[in-house]
Amino acid sequence: MMSDLTAQQIIDHQRYPIADLNSPLRADLISNIQADLAKDGCAVIKNFLSEQGLQDMLNEALARKDQAYYSAKKHCNVYLGDGDDSLPADHPRNVFLPRTNGFITADLLTEDTAARILYHWQPLAAFLADCLGKPELFIYEDPVSNMIVNLGKPGQQFNWHYDTNEFTITMLLKPALSGGHFEYVPNLRTPQDECYDEVRKVLSGDRSRITRLELNAGDLQFFLGRFSLHQVTENTGDDDRLLLIMSFTEKPGVIGSLYRVKDLYGKVTDAHYENERQRVRADELLD
Ligand SMILES: [Fe+2]
Numbered sequence: 001m002m003s004d005l006t007a008q009q010i011i012d013h014q015r016y017p018i019a020d021l022n023s024p025l026r027a028d029l030i031s032n033i034q035a036d037l038a039k040d041g042c043a044v045i046k047n048f049l050s051e052q053g054l055q056d057m058l059n060e061a062l063a064r065k066d067q068a069y070y071s072a073k074k075h076c077n078v079y080l081g082d083g084d085d086s087l088p089a090d091h092p093r094n095v096f097l098p099r100t101n102g103f104i105t106a107d108l109l110t111e112d113t114a115a116r117i118l119y120h121w122q123p124l125a126a127f128l129a130d131c132l133g134k135p136e137l138f139i140y141e142d143p144v145s146n147m148i149v150n151l152g153k154p155g156q157q158f159n160w161h162y163d164t165n166e167f168t169i170t171m172l173l174k175p176a177l178s179g180g181h182f183e184y185v186p187n188l189r190t191p192q193d194e195c196y197d198e199v200r201k202v203l204s205g206d207r208s209r210i211t212r213l214e215l216n217a218g219d220l221q222f223f224l225g226r227f228s229l230h231q232v233t234e235n236t237g238d239d240d241r242l243l244l245i246m247s248f249t250e251k252p253g254v255i256g257s258l259y260r261v262k263d264l265y266g267k268v269t270d271a272h273y274e275n276e277r278q279r280v281r282a283d284e285l286l287d
Pocket of ligand 1: 161225
């Protein structure tokens with residue numbers, strides 16, 4: 001299956017003319033997003049995808065959903081790492097939560113897909129960079145996980161975690177009929193501090209800092225997921241939830257760690273082994 005749309009046709013470019021650098025609509029959009037991101041690290045562009053763009057992306061994902069990978073690791077801490085016996089049992093590193101969602105990996109979303117066409121469209125990265133006040137953004141070079149579809153079948157969930165990348169955008173292709181809510185805790189940690197006490201509170205059921213987002217199919221969500229703990233709650237409907245995730249980086253050539261990619265997506269490439277030898281990473285946080 002292939003899309004015959006151009007990148008510009010995949011989105012609602014009339015309403016959101018992101019490729020038109022002189023458009024006042026583009027400038028307005030950017031300042032609205034900047035205000036929302038400054039508030040809590042999250043912003044949404046309603047109906048960003050065109051009707052046909054959404055349909056193509058959904059069909060692409062549905063055609064590949066039987067190839068989705070489910071991690072063998074069914075319980076994870078929020079860092080996707082190992083526990084630590086020297087720490088108390090309720091320390092966040094020792095709290096393992098069920099994680100049952102699957103991923104349609106980037107290698108399956110071939111060159112002719114609408115998802116890939118949009119991801120590689122330079123005006124998108126330029127627009128995102130402007131929204132974030134960064135000089136430039138690059139696509140995440142990880143060949144397995146740079147652009148993936150999160151598949152939540154009925155009964156599945158994607159429990160509390162942080163993202164490896166500082167910056168991710170998602171596009172909801174199909175919401176759950178019930179449940180499957182995106183929830184987040186804005187800026188729960190910093191590059192210098194894991195803030196374990198605050199993480200522990202969330203994991204023990206304190207909902208006071210949690211925000212739940214209302215998303216519809218075709219919406220684009222900006223999210224600073226490296227510092228904001230987040231989850232997708234259990235899909236309690238009787239049909240799948242599908243979410244396209246695109247990651248970008250400030251430096252070119254960044255890819256995921258060998259072990260994390262293998263754990264999450266079930267496959268790695270030579271690039272991951274090479275990366276293990278020469279790590280290009282932005283910070284020293286645990287995951
Ligand atoms: Fe995430």
